[in-house]
Each structure stands twice: as C-alpha cells, then as structure tokens.
Amino acid sequence: QVQLVESGGGLVQPGGSLRLSCAASGVTLDLHAIGWARQAPGKEREGVSCISASVGSTYYADSVKGRFTISRDNAKNTVYLQMNSLKPEDTAVYYCAAAWGCDTYSRDYGMDYWGKGTLVTVSS
Numbered sequence: 001q002v003q004l005v006e007s008g009g010g011l012v013q014p015g016g017s018l019r020l021s022c023a024a025s026g027v028t029l030d031l032h033a034i035g036w037a038r039q040a041p042g043k044e045r046e047g048v049s050c051i052s053a054s055v056g057s058t059y060y061a062d063s064v065k066g067r068f069t070i071s072r073d074n075a076k077n078t079v080y081l082q083m084n085s086l087k088p089e090d091t092a093v094y095y096c097a098a099a100w101g102c103d104t105y106s107r108d109y110g111m112d113y114w115g116k117g118t119l120v121t122v123s124s
Helices: none
Strands: 004-005 010-011 018-025 033-039 046-051 057-062 069-073 078-083 093-098 117-122
Touching: 004 033, 004 093, 010 078, 018 033, 018 093, 033 069, 033 078, 046 069, 057 069
Parallel strands: 010 117
Antiparallel strands: 004 018, 018 078, 033 046, 033 093, 046 057, 069 078, 093 117
16 A cells, blocks of 8 residues: 655745655655645646656756755655745645656656645745
8 A cells, every 4th residue: 555644844934945755655766756746725736846766867847946856765765855945936735646657748747646745835
C-alpha cells in the first residue's frame, strides 16, 4: 500500500523559506518518480516540481524555477522541496505524489498516488 505523508507546511512571511518533506512507503525512490503539486483556493492543481527515479532528473514549473529545489534521500525514502524567496502567490496546499515517471506534458506530472497535502501560507 502506497503512503505519502507531507510535512513542513506553515505560515511564512514573503521572502522567507520553508522545507517540505514527503515520507514515502510502498514505493521506492530508485524506481518511482516523486512530484510536488499545489492547489490554491479556487484554482486547479498544478505541478510544481518532479524528480525522476534512477538518475534523479529534476523538473520545475516556470513559476518556481530558481526559488524551489527538489531533492531526495533514498536511504530515508524521503523527498524534500526547499522553497526560498516565497511569495504570497505560493500560498496553497502542497501535495506529494508518486508515479513511474514525471510526465512533463501533464499539468500535474501525471502522478498516480497522492498524499493528503500540507498547507503553505505566505503572508505578512
């Protein structure tokens, strides 16, 4: 059974940083891609970043390039999303997800399994 548990969300001021964690079970990071997506109130869910299995290629939405960094610790089966220079428009529920690959043609990287999400609020 696949389980993805996000943590690390919270309230942060504009310009601040947060690191989200995704603890995965039922999948292995050298075989599964892990993606992060977000959904703001009244908006569709959108892919933020994805890291592929094996070689660990990374992908980012244009809106977060240069500010967010995805990484993984295979030993801990955990993926991280380091978010810097946060803006109010980054406010959303952030979801961790897993699939066999990062489908960069899909709005949310074509993920198959989803966590329950963690709320990130960027506000002064």
